[in-house]
Amino acid sequence: MTRIVRFEKPNLPRLLAQGYSAVDMHYHTDHSDGVPSIRDVLKHAWKRGCGVAITDHNTVSGVREAIDADTGVMIVPGIEVSSSDGPHILLYFYTIEDLEHFYRRHIHDNKRKSPYLATYLDSEAIIERSREYECLRSAAHPYGYLMFNKGVQRCIDRNYLHPSFIEEFDAIEIICGGMSRDLNMKAVELSEENRMGRTAGTDGHLLNDLGTVVTCSKSQDVDGFLQDIIKRRNIVVGKEKGALAKGATGAALMAKYIPYVVPSLQIHYEQNIFRPAHAYRRWRYSKDRRE
Secondary structure, three states: OOOOEEOOOOOHHHHHHOOOEEEEEEEOOOOOOOOOOHHHHHHHHHHHOOEEEEOOEOOOHHHHHHHHHOOOOOEEEEEEEEOOOOOEEEEEEOOHHHHHHHHHHHHHHHEOOOOOOOEOOOHHHHHHHHOOOOEEEEEOOOOOOOOOOOOHHHHHHOOOOOHHHHHHOOEEEEEEOOOOHHHHHHHHHHHHHOOOEEEEEOOEOOHHHOOOEEEEEOOOOHHHHHHHHHOOOOEEEEOOOOHHHHHHHHHHHHHHHHHHHHHHHHHHHHHHHOHHHHHHHHHHHHHHHHO
């Protein structure tokens, strides 16, 4: 019986021999807060035998460069949109043209002075605007990073978002390379409880991250690949980063954000100063409904 979720290092040659396309569905390049160039990413992906969804924060120039390179590596057009209220939302498009149109119309003018950290759009607005397009919506690292509310389910659990908001997504990122095993296991349970699609990716920012967490489908093209995720016909394979790898990622991120220290602090302040009042409103709403 095929194991749907495998917490192990992907054997990419074996997966390929079994007829799977393996794609790292969450990866960052130097077009946002990652280190690798598109050229290096494509070269590394070709050597490893995997595809990649380039999901740079709030920008799509890296995806366009990768697709124009036409190297034979499967590229899933993607973007990770950082919401004003905290959660990160992964959007995967069937065509680069739709992705670029979405970006130009909804993201470009809503970027802030810290361009990778947050936009002016909250989570509900991002989902609502994505409905204009045929795309797959996945909740990135749903239980968040450290003390930050970068996950949808964490915000739901803290009463910052309504419990029904998780139903707006097509899939849950159930293996995220930067998360702990315990939180990834909770994400697996969340996807099963809601009968939602499953995605997995490294959330990589360094070249060696690429392909250590993958989403696998028997489809050989982007359309079929995304449909397999929505219909829960795919598997996910990967292991979380160790402490040294997480430390290296943290150092790389700090270097990327140094030019934006002041606006980044402003965003963190805005995201947290209103949370107690917001949580109280959610509590009152729930209490009133019960009564």
